[in-house]
Amino acid sequence: MSNPGVTTQVMQWVETRLPIFSFINHSVGTEYPTPRNLNYWWSLGSIAGVALVLQIVTGIVLAMHYVPHADMAFDSVEHIMRDVNYGWMLRYMHANGASLFFVAVYIHMFRGLYFGSYKAPRELLWWFGILIFLAMMATAFMGYVLPWGQMSFWGATVITNMFTAIPVVGEAVTTWLWGGYSVAGPTLQRFFSLHYLLPFVIFALMFLHLWALHTSKSNNPLGIDVKSEKDTLPFHPYFTTKDLVGFGVFFVILAYWVFFNPNYMGHPDNYIPANPLVTPPHIVPEWYFLPFYAILRAVPDKLGGVVLMLGAILILFVIPWLDTSRVRSATFRPVYKGFFWIFVVNGLVLGWIGANPPEGAYIIIGRIATAYYFAHFILVMPIVGWFEKPKPLPDSIAAAVLGDDSAKEAN
């Protein structure tokens, strides 16, 4: 057997019938060439994968104790917190794990934006990433409804009411989503069903994401193509080890939130059972939705707000064509680099606006930040790419990383 990973007779027996070992080896092993200059920003993809697995594992065990019924859901969550062995830990892992999953994915997305990872030939790879992000948002939203506290109930009410903005059929669609005339038991039960389903959809999308990745291979901080073997290192052991360091950091951060500050990212109101007659004075979504929530509220029109909020994500699908620069990495784009960081700050401003009540200066700032969000994609990306003079690109990854001499030696 020519495959280096297949060493024992048992492995060979399996390999000839199902080439699982060479598959693994070509995916994450010594046979997968990876640009040798990947930095730690490239660890966030595998960290997001670990976060997804953690969510599925903790979610499956939580579902063994949770009761998706309007009369029992809240109490069953308290039962998990108080009575189930390690239930508090598993629930806090699941709740804080969701937040960290979003942290990892947001960093992963900004990394893609900075280093031009969405550009040819990685457009489909980028698209699957956006689909994963959309599926994550749906999953997280429905998961937040399940404890059936005040924030669950009113968050669900506000979000599902967005569908009433659809012209003509809006009311009918919303009634259909609810299974009634308001958010109630039937809504909770279908959300539970879908909340259990969607992570597996995300898992499948992640496979397509990885399939596309392994076809076009990883982008890298220089944004230039791999030209020779000298530019790469085998994924194992170099990047398996590097990713493990990232996993370690991820678990340490997760442990901090779970064991020392588990409710920081939640809302106290969600420890009050859902009450359809009383709306909490200040409804805010989970932090990872705040920038989009700010965009929703920036528009003084119901349908307009919903369309813009959805558009804020859908516009990501077309950025491979909006960005006119032929240089991928912002490292070599002096003008765009500045705009990138303005965009990051603008995103944080939107998040801050989303967390505050829609009144006074918050409205004005929210509108400016929303306008800038779209301007970044519609104006900055095409125009800067057109007039900007990029810095000279290195000849090869090896030349830039190892110095010109050793790169020549290799050739």
Added chain:
Amino acid sequence: MTTTTPEGGHEDGATRRDFLYIATGAMSVVGAGLFVWPLVDQMNPSADVLALASTELDLSAIEEGQAVTVMWRGKPVFVRHRTAEEIATAKTDDSAALPDIALDSDRVQKAEWLILIGVCTHLGCVPLGQKSTEVKGEYGGWFCPCHGSHYDTSGRIRKGPAPKNLGVPPYVFLDDSHIRIG
């Protein structure tokens, strides 16, 4: 360890890197184990289930010859106020051919109170014989309708496929007329 070897202590070819691999691997196994245990343990009985692990019962209302069934840990427990005749039969049968040998005196704390787990030791059905209208089997105790096991007035298996006598739960007499099971 203390042997000095050339080239910095690689006597058997082991290197610093091998040590790091093994240390990292061992640490990962410990970490994985620490994470897996909560995943396993969450399926064990929760605190509210454990809180229901004992059942108290007032015996004063049970007349001689009557029997009641109470729930203990999700299972029926048979409490029978035996008649003098039933006690006598049970003691006589101590010397009968018993598949699962046990003395009646070892199965009760007070001869008139027979307290048993009402689950057939064959495949877990609940035997008949608690109500006066039910079949009590050939030995006057209980009869399991699922596969035809006969239990006597001490709850011992006498005939049929069940391998063991009906179990005796742990219980204490709190006073003359109150017991706590579990």
